[in-house]
Amino acid sequence: MTANSTSDAGNARPLRVREFFLARQPILDRSQALVAYELLFRNAAVGPANITNDLSATASVIAHASQLGMEKVIGNVLGYVNVDAAVLMSDIFQFLPREQVVLEIVETMKVTPEILARIEQLVQEGFRFALDDVITDSEDVQKLLPLVEIIKFDLRDMPLSALLKLTPRFRSANKKLLAEKVENQEQFDTCLELGFDYFQGYYFAKPVILSGKKLSPSQLAIMQLMTLITSDADTSEVERAIKNDVSLCFNLLRLVNTPAVGVRRRIDSVNQALLLLGRNQLQRWLQIMLYAEPCKKGQSMTPLLTLAATRGKLLELIAQQYDPHNRSIADTAFTVGIMSLMDTLFSIPMAEILEQVAVVDAVSDALLHRRGDFGDMLRLAEHMERIEEAGQMLDDLVERFRLSSEDLYKLQVSAFEWSDNVARNVH
Template identity: 30%
Template sequence: MNTIAAEDPRRQAVPGMTGSIEEQVYFARQPLLDRDAMLCGYELKARAAQPGDADLHATAIPIPDRLVGVHPVVRAAIQPAVRAALVGHIGYLDVTREMLFDESFAMLPTERFLLELPPDIAVDNQLIARIVTLHARRYRFVLDGVVQADHTFAQLLPYAEAVKIDFTGIASAMLPKLVAALRSAGKILIASGIDTQADFEAAFKLDFDRFQGYFFARPQASSARRVSAPRHALLNLLHLLGSEPTVAQLETELKLNPVLVMHLMRLANASSFASGRKVTTLRDAINATGTDRIARWTQLLLYADGRKVALENDPLLQLAATRARFMELAIAHLPAAGRDEADAAFLTGVFSFVDAVFGGSLEGTLNVLTLARPIRAAILTRDGVLGTLLSAIEALERGAWAELDALCVQLAPLTVARIAAFALEAAAWAGVADRNAEASGLERFED
């Protein structure tokens, strides 16, 4: 899905951004998972445009009359690019006191967002009355960043549907009692800062409902379960695709793996590659799809969870696809990048955390994949322009704005705003990958 529409790439409009530079807002997107470790939402962390984003003066989208005077965060949140990047999931949106009292707040769809109240928000009778009014309009609230049950927490708790606890910041001795009290009060419990499997298991045992963090993208002791027969088949197919195989060689390899044949036939018939005629043979499917598209499909299938769930709910595949597509979009806007970097950009993103699939060391896994040296260097040591771009998307994923500012000095003419825009476009592409003409064969399979 292409949400950046302009013929001249130097004058592209930025998705989710409107108006003068002083009014522009962009987002970082962070995943929330349920108890089955499947995606159930994204937090949108807003940042106002900075002086370094001055290039946006020339690229800003004119504000439609109906959006004039709308709060900048609200205006950005209701843009089609943001809706597409949420891929049908709930958005968790940080709000301020000022934003809550802005009358344009009513433009924010109640069914698409949960509103996160910061722990330092100033609470008084006026704020409580406003929250009650918004609650009556079906807005839902989350108490964010909870590390203690203080006075602010007690005042806002009756109006909150969920409580997000800073898992790494709260005293461990306090957790069980607080969780039990909130559970008895019927609150949804969210653990934030969950970046390791150990943290996830601890929060899971405490009966948290949702988990925010990147624990699912880290190598785990149990990762070996992912290296089942289909994963090995995909790896063998990738090796063959890297050697410019003939159609006969591909046909022979695929025939050893009926599951892959099934997916390839679906890919060929569900897309425009078949040129209007039904593909009935494996050889026709290979010819209709092409080795480049088969390779991309195979790379993303490495990350697919073995359970039969929708691809838009699979956090690892979504993260891999988003990173890969982001790298591909961003590299095209760096004049210093050559053809080699452009060709390698997607691969750099897609294999940047392949150790989460196979376990073991990242270097060892990359050796097995026999990737080109620039790709390996970008992933292992962040060398070259590919490595810098990879660091940039990682910083954005964490909402590390200062780090991203520093990286953009090396990535001119890219700005933080444009990187955030490319990330939204990439997220939208990843979210519809199973329905996209280029990737409609990304069907779920069982190990």
């Protein structure tokens, strides 16, 4: 999209929620802590080919997300949003909380004197800018450099030789560097060495299988407790097992008293927790505690916890909508979503994890082979995370579960809000 476009976002026909798909992609810092999300939109009305990264017609979508409450979509971190010439020249910015957004200037935008003046004005008003998909230090890039804080490099478009050449120039200009499309640990390590500040991509969710890796004692205790629950053990036996592990007991009671659980009165004992929560809910909080455990050692695993909790909640909500009269399907869907990243969490193959914790065939089919209803729900969640690459498959799965894009948007925002709440309370 260039500044010569005849489209003007200020006058664009308002897009309704039902016409787009939303994704949020985590951005992490050098210590792997979650610092931001990039918000990506795909136009659902015109088919899978149209990824609205240039966003001219999607200005009203941003407004909608802001009116809805940006914090529901991104929690208490920053939100990166693409802006093109039409959006920059529009009045959309009155909707955006300047302290919580970073505006990404799209690489195809022609830099005119009017555009420079507008960006300067927005910077003075307190907005922060990133320059997206930089591949050279061209004249346009040089013009924008004094006005932007962050330079983004897409690793799929950048040979290492170009990165080695460009990164020192931008670092010497005191710009923060962000690597996007980081897909594996090797790419992350390379960018870390080059002095990158931020990293976007799903490298942190990829399992790195370590041979002979064993679960920690506390993880083992939680897994054994989960097995007790799924094997329908006696309540007194479950209670005894929780009380035998002091830190497990303490953390469980702390967790069940957080707002995300939604219990109206304070829970003070394991027995009370079991009575009020029931076994399915207890199982859920134990699964969350598995992801929370590394946080206590000072390793920030919040992105993995947030992603797993989001998947769990989204699958539960999809299942509820798909079959509203069957509560057990929703509980199973949650389990599939949250367990889908346990191979990454433990660095152990999924098949080995499923040997240690008893699950029904439908769950193992979904986790190992992405088969059946739950496998399809999981694939839908995975496609939403990587919305730019999802293609027709996303549309087919949305249709398969009889969802409109508006339904899916509402379910996602609920899942985002819930998982962010959980992540904030486990530390």
